Amino acid sequence: MQRPRRPSSRVRCGAGVVGVVGVLGAIVAANWVTTRVGTVAVGLGLLAPAGVYLIGLALVARDLVQWALGQRVAAGALACGAGLSYLVADPAVATASVAAFAVSETLDFAVFTWQAPRWARAVFAAGVVGLVTDSIVFLLLAFGSLVWLPGQVLGKLYGVALATVVIAVRRRTVRSRP
Numbered sequence: 097m098q099r100p101r102r103p104s105s106r107v108r109c110g111a112g113v114v115g116v117v118g119v120l121g122a123i124v125a126a127n128w129v130t131t132r133v134g135t136v137a138v139g140l141g142l143l144a145p146a147g148v149y150l151i152g153l154a155l156v157a158r159d160l161v162q163w164a165l166g167q168r169v170a171a172g173a174l175a176c177g178a179g180l181s182y183l184v185a186d187p188a189v190a191t192a193s194v195a196a197f198a199v200s201e202t203l204d205f206a207v208f209t210w211q212a213p214r215w216a217r218a219v220f221a222a223g224v225v226g227l228v229t230d231s232i233v234f235l236l237l238a239f240g241s242l243v244w245l246p247g248q249v250l251g252k253l254y255g256v257a258l259a260t261v262v263i264a265v266r267r268r269t270v271r272s273r274p
Contacts, residue, residue: 112164116173118157123177126150127185127193135244138254142247145238152255155226158201159208159219167205174201192238200230216264223256 126147133146154177161170174197181190204226208218231248235241 108164112161112169115157115160115164116169119154119161119170119173120177120180122150122154122157123174123193123197124180124184126154127181127189130238131185131189135247136251138247138251140250142244142250144244144247144251145235148248148251149255151230152223152227152252152259155204155223155230155252156219156255156259158204159222162205162208163215167209170205171201189238192234192236195237196230196234199233200226203229216260219263220256220260223259224253227252227256 128147129150130145130147135143136146136148138144138148154174158170158174161173178190178194178197181193185193204222207225208222210218228249231245231252232242235244235248
């Protein structure tokens with residue numbers, strides 16, 4: 097059985113650019129909508145800050161950037177997105193976002209890097225570690241309470257689970273091609 101070919105640098109660069117745009121857009125939009133909307137229902141009778149779904153996307157896009165362009169670019173994209181949030185969001189929300197990403201992404205990087213040869217597993221494991229840590233730090237700093245923690249975790253888990261399934265299916269499809 098042949099080993100799957102590694103994507104060309106052109107493909108990886110293109111994917112990395114898409115990932116950077118995704119990270120920047122998701123972080124800024126999440127902080128903006130959290131400031132403007134407040135909370136949203138996430139299912140099972142739970143509420144979470146309105147940016148919850150977008151942050152799940154940001155965590156997965158960050159993994160794409162790390163895979164395609166490396167850890168430094170991924171960290172830079174997160175920092176830029178968090179910094180841009182100060183232009184559109186409440187300063188407390190933006191500051192909490194910066195701190196939450198700094199803490200959670202350190203753990204996310206470690207888990208993703210450790211699992212990276214198994215991409216779907218890496219995205220899921222790193223996403224879960226990142227979303228729980230991010231949720232705790234963000235909620236404590238932005239709102240001084242963990243009352244929305246169950247909803248925050250559930251809302252972010254939807255995005256991470258969906259991305260994991262898409263990646264697993266895509267990788268199987270690519271491997272099965274002649």
